[in-house]
Amino acid sequence: MAACDLYFVFLIFAAHKLTNAVKLNQPRVLLPIFNDKPVNLTLEVDERNCYKWTSSRQDLISVQPVYHVFSECAYEAVVTVRTRERRRNTAIVFAEEVQTGAMLRCDVIVDKISSLNVRTATRQLYLEEAPSTLRATSSSPSRESSSTGTSRSMTARSRPQCGSSPSRKAPTTLCPPPSRSSKPLASRAT
Template identity: 40%
Template structure:
């Protein structure tokens, strides 16, 4: 389970553009259990108020709030659902300056398997950026494909 927690913390899509964005756009998290998984979401290009449209499925709490503005660029996401079926939520981040809304789709389900693919066999700390492809399969065989640049 701990290796699944580590790999799940890597699931996400990283994009390179000069626009506002949430770093992780689509996530598949395991059901809430004895071990709670906290995942940090990050948005760029502004200061955001964070909300979950289904807080009973996944909660989101801002961190590193900017004093007096009630907003932050980072938030902690946590799966809360314990039902052994896929439930979804959308995490919204609203820029307090522009009103622009960003979103992250979150699914909570039983994860049957995780596969990580790379062009390298060994990963060293001082290596140049590395691209990983991560595939997580849920109980129905549906999957989330993500790319992560380290």
């Protein structure tokens, strides 16, 4: 009976360790290939220990550790697409914890992007307000997709008349914040 209880306690301990396992912020990512612009992605380990960062394919991507405050330890790294060959390739970024040797990995797929879909729950956007949270999903010609939720500032290229009623197909209009007594200037039904 004591052995059974000990086994049960060990099982609970192991399950607790698995649920609290160290992770990268992106386990798998699709990055676009551009001829004229470098594409960067910051990978981050959720535990701020010392990690050694490497790539399985230095010809496709480079991995540059981000050192914080005179430290020789990096829990973040910037991944940059190096290849300009517009065909699908894969690489793996490894983050090895220096003291324990525990290995984390992120599968990086580089390919030309065939479509990009951006979604937000925000129906009204105002200039000089906090940025909106967006969900961006990109996909390659082989239907590989990558999704990320991120907070970004928005910029309007052309500005419709504020206060006008946009059509259902028109994009969300960015207008200055309303005065306290006025209603939202522009909105879009999604």
